Amino acid sequence: MSSAPGSIEARLVRRLSLTLAGTVLLFAAVYLFLANDASYHAVEETGETLPRIAAAIHPTPDGKFAFNKKAVEAAIGHVAGAQYAATDNATGTPVIGSDPAIVPHLIHKLPTEQFTSKAIDVPGGLRIIHSERETVGGRVWRVALSWPMSQAQIMTIGLKHELQDELLPGVVPVLLLAIAVSWVTIRLNLRPLRRASAEAQAVSVDRPGQRMTKDGMASEITPLIDAVNRALTHLEDGIAWQKRFMANAAHELRTPLAVLRARLEGLPAGPDRDVLLRDIDRIGRAVSQLLLAARLQAHQSGETERLDLARFVRGIVADMAPLAHARQRDVALRIDHAPVVQASSTAIESAVRNLIDNALRYTPPGSAVTVRVGAPARIVVEDRGPGIPKELQERIFDPFFRGREQAGDGAGLGLAIVREVAALHGGRVGAETAPGGGARFTLELHALSGPAAAEPKRASPAPQPRPAPASISAA
């Protein structure tokens, strides 16, 4: 599992790695710079040079020892300003080397260890001196080679030795380990943040009470979590209030209408009563539309579920057919395709009902409204009415638009609700005049791929007409 390039984890790991890698590179650069320094080579080669100097010592006829200067020059020729000397390890007798004036100093400074490298301050200035015991012809010599060196060069060499011997072998693995440990640490510390973001993703209006947890969260993040949780509480309170308000509004508006209607129904039949009943039904529809529009605006359309659109629409058509017949109209369904959609059944039912209701109002008596369900997830409702002029085909979905109707029926929100429902599902609705002359409304939703769900999880509101013929036992 790798983290996204913009994540905190990636950023921290990237920066830390860059810093550490930069450090390593810096060390490496210093090392390479030092390695290229001429004096470094000189120093390095004394290991070879000292035995050659020792080999150049030869006995003189007077029983002393002297250097074969030519041989020594050959050995140390490449070291600028080099001086050399030797003493007999057993007797301390010096062998005069390059410059007799330097020799006492060299001898004086000669260390006693096997191999020594040190800086000495002599009248000629700072020098570096290397010495080693060399055995030549059964005699042990302490041989010394010295050459001038500036303070900076001496420090450089020291640094180089430090790098080579201690830092590089020790520090690089530690650095690499540090990168690895940092990465793991960052990952572990970001885990609560990942969980928090998963929790935040799961928060939904449909599932109230979801909160982000603070377990294991860094103290810098907990105030954010608290703030988000507080905001969620406020939001849910608001939604709950709104739901209560809507329920109360529905009750307060509809109960008096129900009383009024029942009262009228108790009166003797007559043309006045019928007109009043129609008026009440109109108010009732307006109330329903307003309540529904308000609910949709507040996204209170409920949870979405997998809907077998053909089956669902068939239920609605079955439910509305008696009403159509009572109005001397017919309604027919054609299923060209059986799409499955993820949708709010509440909202879709309202939209389809409104489209059919609208079509029934415009189709002339004796004609039929055709409902089609097609691919990919399309519901087409067509009437045999006068059609819709081009300039109204958009505006007809505006709330309270009255262009097509002589006398309002409902609150003028029916088609606005359809558009709202379409938008809520990421779909669209359009109106046009069909080739046959009537109005054609097309509601497009997004089809889910996969097999049609046999049955939505909860009972759909209108999957089947209300009587349950399945329960009838045939003779």
Next chain:
Amino acid sequence: MRLLAIEDEPELGRLLTSNLGRLGLAVDLAGSLADGRSLLATCSYDLILLDLRLPDGSGLDLLRQLRAARNETPVIVVSAADAVEDRVTGLHEGADDYIVKPFAIEELAARIRVVLRRPGRALGTTLESGNVTFQTISRTVEIAGRGVVLPRRELGILEALMRADGRVVTREGLEEAVYSLEDERQSNVLESSISRLRKRLQSEGATIGIRVVRGVGYRISEAADTPETLEAEP
């Protein structure tokens, strides 16, 4: 036949009682869940009209209690809430139907009839539509008072349609009602049976007809609103 209406709005309760009474349905009225429970404890009702928002609780609680106690008295929820969730919840909890206020009394009466026409319910044995009577026990049909002998399939179709009382019965619903498992389900068999039944109803002078809802199913309708032109097959 006796109905119980649990409705806390007194005026609506009174009007409901009198309006349904005029349609031949006797209704007892309870103004609260408690009243409703005490009436249910003493009397037996054929159907309950249940408001959801009551002064002493939700009608859904009573519905749940009834169903938990295996009391299968049909319940029609009568509510001002029409959010489909409310409706679905009501039906899910065991209500037989759901009607939103304000409603036409004929609509409520029709729904009551449909619910009561189910097998085993108060109107489930003698089905009446127009001048057609269907005795579900003896499986005999009378049209305008004269006995009419119908083949088995046509009887099944007529019974299913009459139980639905004007509501649409889907093709699948009719097929299930008509064919037992061993029958072959041939798509044209249903259509020809319905066609024969329709002609028979007409020739016997029935005041009801069978109306097709293309692509959906069939319903019983008053013969008057069954134009010939719309009798095409679905």
